[in-house]
Amino acid sequence: MIPVFLPSCNALDVDQDPAGSQVYLMSMSLTTEPPDDVPAVTEEPESKMTVVEKDKKEEEEEEEYVVERVLNRRVVKGRVEYLLKWKGFSGENNTWEPDDNLDCPDLIAEFLQSQTSAHDGKRKTAGDAEGDESKTKKKKDDTEKLRGFARGLDPERIIGATDSTGELVFLMKWKNSDEADLVPAKEANGKCPQVVISFYEERLTWHSYPTEDEKN
Amino acid sequence: MPTKNVVDERISKFKNKGKDPAKLREKRISECVELRKVHKNESFLKRRNLTLSSLPDEEALSSDYISNAMVTLPIEDIIRDVNSDCKESQTRGCQAARKLLSQERNPPLKEIVDAGLLSRFVTFLCMDDEPNLQFEAAWALTNIASGTSWHTQQVVDHGAVPAFIALLASPMLHISEQAVWALGNIAGDGAAYRDILIECNVVPALLARIAPDTPVGYLRNLTWTLSNLCRNKNPFPPVSAVQQVLPSLIQLLHLGDKDILSDSCWAISYLSDGDNGRIDVVVKTGIVSRLVELMSHEELSVATPALRSIGNIVSGSDLQTQVAVDAGVLKVLPQLMRHPKASVQKEAAWALSNIAAGPCRQIQQLITCGLLPPLVEQLRNGDFKTQREAVWAVTNFTSGGTVEQVVNLVQSGALEGIINLLQVKDAKVILVIMEAINNIFLAAEKLGETEKLSLLIEELGGLDRIEMLQNHENDMVYQAAHALIEKYFGDGEVVGVKVDSTDDGFVFNADVQGTFDF
Numbered sequence: 001m002i003p004v005f006l007p008s009c010n011a012l013d014v015d016q017d018p019a020g021s022q023v024y025l026m027s028m029s030l031t032t033e034p035p036d037d038v039p040a041v042t043e044e045p046e047s048k049m050t051v052v053e054k055d056k057k058e059e060e061e062e063e064e065y066v067v068e069r070v071l072n073r074r075v076v077k078g079r080v081e082y083l084l085k086w087k088g089f090s091g092e093n094n095t096w097e098p099d100d101n102l103d104c105p106d107l108i109a110e111f112l113q114s115q116t117s118a119h120d121g122k123r124k125t126a127g128d129a130e131g132d133e134s135k136t137k138k139k140k141d142d143t144e145k146l147r148g149f150a151r152g153l154d155p156e157r158i159i160g161a162t163d164s165t166g167e168l169v170f171l172m173k174w175k176n177s178d179e180a181d182l183v184p185a186k187e188a189n190g191k192c193p194q195v196v197i198s199f200y201e202e203r204l205t206w207h208s209y210p211t212e213d214e215k216n
Numbered sequence: 217m218p219t220k221n222v223v224d225e226r227i228s229k230f231k232n233k234g235k236d237p238a239k240l241r242e243k244r245i246s247e248c249v250e251l252r253k254v255h256k257n258e259s260f261l262k263r264r265n266l267t268l269s270s271l272p273d274e275e276a277l278s279s280d281y282i283s284n285a286m287v288t289l290p291i292e293d294i295i296r297d298v299n300s301d302c303k304e305s306q307t308r309g310c311q312a313a314r315k316l317l318s319q320e321r322n323p324p325l326k327e328i329v330d331a332g333l334l335s336r337f338v339t340f341l342c343m344d345d346e347p348n349l350q351f352e353a354a355w356a357l358t359n360i361a362s363g364t365s366w367h368t369q370q371v372v373d374h375g376a377v378p379a380f381i382a383l384l385a386s387p388m389l390h391i392s393e394q395a396v397w398a399l400g401n402i403a404g405d406g407a408a409y410r411d412i413l414i415e416c417n418v419v420p421a422l423l424a425r426i427a428p429d430t431p432v433g434y435l436r437n438l439t440w441t442l443s444n445l446c447r448n449k450n451p452f453p454p455v456s457a458v459q460q461v462l463p464s465l466i467q468l469l470h471l472g473d474k475d476i477l478s479d480s481c482w483a484i485s486y487l488s489d490g491d492n493g494r495i496d497v498v499v500k501t502g503i504v505s506r507l508v509e510l511m512s513h514e515e516l517s518v519a520t521p522a523l524r525s526i527g528n529i530v531s532g533s534d535l536q537t538q539v540a541v542d543a544g545v546l547k548v549l550p551q552l553m554r555h556p557k558a559s560v561q562k563e564a565a566w567a568l569s570n571i572a573a574g575p576c577r578q579i580q581q582l583i584t585c586g587l588l589p590p591l592v593e594q595l596r597n598g599d600f601k602t603q604r605e606a607v608w609a610v611t612n613f614t615s616g617g618t619v620e621q622v623v624n625l626v627q628s629g630a631l632e633g634i635i636n637l638l639q640v641k642d643a644k645v646i647l648v649i650m651e652a653i654n655n656i657f658l659a660a661e662k663l664g665e666t667e668k669l670s671l672l673i674e675e676l677g678g679l680d681r682i683e684m685l686q687n688h689e690n691d692m693v694y695q696a697a698h699a700l701i702e703k704y705f706g707d708g709e710v711v712g713v714k715v716d717s718t719d720d721g722f723v724f725n726a727d728v729q730g731t732f733d734f
Contacts, residue, residue, distance in 0.1 A: 121615065123570065123573075132559065137363075137404045141318050
């Protein structure tokens with residue numbers, strides 16, 4: 001029977017151990033154990049721990065659980081406890097076990113080593129620079145591209161205007177693109193009025209007109 | 217009055233005075249702007265490959281869009297054409313499909329797959345007597361393979377792989393290149409397909425395409441595809457394939473084109489991202505000097521993977537690290553540690569931390585080549601991820617360095633730097649810092665100067681921080697903090713009470729930092 005613990009997770013940081021794999025350190029607090037379960041531990045060689053449980057009918061079920069890794073360490077009421085990853089079980093089933101119940105000195109030593117010794121020192125991959133890497137897949141775009149707003153880009157500013165096509169159009173510079181192209185003024189007025197206003201404002205010039213005196 | 221009209225007439229001859237302001241403005245707009253000569257009608261009507269359903273309503277109703285949507289075939293017609301027996305129809309249908317699949321927004325990958333066209337496309341790939349058809353089919357399949365894993369799987373499941381590998385040898389360069397591209401997409405999906413391609417002998421077929429007269433565009437695609445064949449772990453690519461690819465990769469690394477250089481460096485970075493055996497295969501090619509050179513390349517797209525590759529290499533054995541040091545990496549690292557881009561700083565600090573994890577002769581080279589000042593700057597000014605790597609560099613340094621080297625480190629300001637980081641939230645970083653402090657005390661012990669060091673740390677505000685850490689929620693942190701206090705800041709003091717400079721036994725020397733020498 002798998003002892004069931006309801007975790008209240010107190011997550012520490014996502015962390016790397018020197019061996020290079022990600023270690024997500026979670027502290028789980030034990031809830032009260034089911035009243036009729038009395039885990040008793042017998043010592044086994046190497047990294048195994050045997051949990052002996054008695055149920056109501058006083059049958060003894062002996063099952064062996066193998067410790068895969070020691071993940072963390074804490075001291076609770078003066079007792080040293082280790083967080084254990086069990087072989088064959090997912091991380092959700094990690095449990096805190098008292099130090100004196102365990103007989104996996106090599107795994108404990110390995111854990112302590114990883115926590116304290118930086119001088120073995122070499123750490124593989126700094127990790128999360130995935131965004132910089134080259135694309136895994138590439139689509140080949142059509143050589144004749146979409147134009148204007150259909151390109152799905154954001155307007156940056158208007159750099160020119162003409163009505164020689166018969167309607168007023170703007171030459172639009174888009175964000176994140178060096179390729180400007182034409183858009184109908186009507187469309188721009190609706191979709192990016194502020195950009196249009198900026199264009200006109202930049203080109204406003206004020207003129208004074210002759211007063212009555214100057215005319216004579 | 218007649219006089220007024222004459223006056224008005226005269227005034228209207230002046231450039232601007234007396235003219236209707238609205239008319240003037242209009243004139244200015246049409247006269248004053250410079251435009252490029254664009255074929256406007258053509259460019260308006262050249263809206264390719266839109267289906268009405270993919271447009272918002274107002275755009276759909278615009279006459280421009282409607283007229284253009286009718287230019288491309290609706291899917292039913294495409295299906296009919298592709299499935300026909302007539303070569304012209306097949307080509308027309310396949311081309312129409314290709315154009316749909318190439319549109320900038322929302323290409324209908326799934327629709328084409330669901331229409332059952334893939335097996336036909338794969339058949340077309342094998343029709344050597346119909347190069348146009350081959351090309352369109354290859355392009356269409358390339359774009360489908362560029363989608364999600366599901367899309368790529370559809371392409372592979374319909375038998376495209378052997379057909380594409382065969383197309384690599386096509387006498388038509390653009391068709392061969394398209395095959396290279398498609399295979400790159402398939403390899404990029406993950407280790408499984410990558411290894412299937414390798415099993416199908418894609419590597420020799422690709423390498424055979426490299427010749428002195430191969431156009432740059434082709435080589436760019438080829439290099440990218442090769443990099444995808446080197447990519448991914450769990451498992452790594454087979455060593456035999458790596459051995460095959462490396463000589464060509466080395467060749468490509470000596471070219472000048474930035475895209476080729478970038479993807480070649482990425483390939484090397486994937487190959488060196490493994491155990492020391494993998495690193496060895498790379499180092500033995502002698503490519504390390506060129507990589508160090510490329511770390512200084514003006515294009516970030518080249519420098520970044522070059523830095524990553526070197527970072528991977530110095531995470532290997534001391535010997536492998538020495539190869540990088542001998543190649544001059546220490547001269548290049550400082551400017552990267554000061555790079556405006558945070559991720560570059562971080563990777564540079566990480567590389568430094570691994571070199572600092574080496575033997576003291578390598579640590580000596582760090583000092584000689586002036587790596588300490590930029591390290592201290594990073595501790596002070598770097599963003600958190602950079603600071604974290606810099607902290608590791610300091611701790612590794614204190615762990616492997618001689619007493620003299622540790623003194624050097626303290627004098628450079630690194631101790632102050634790490635003390636200032638004791639207030640971060642990251643418990644692991646705090647632990648690494650405290651280990652550094654511990655190591656520095658060990659060095660001080662050898663000189664009999666632990667008290668001086670305690671004073672210095674107190675002066676730098678470290679004692680306060682360490683005392684506070686005794687209340688930290690992480691038990692390893694508070695235990696380590698407590699141990700430090702007990703051992704080096706004790707002498708019967710009550711834990712947590714701040715030491716006043718007027719208390720007996722402590723001489724508070726304000727100049728301690730400046731004159732401090734172990």
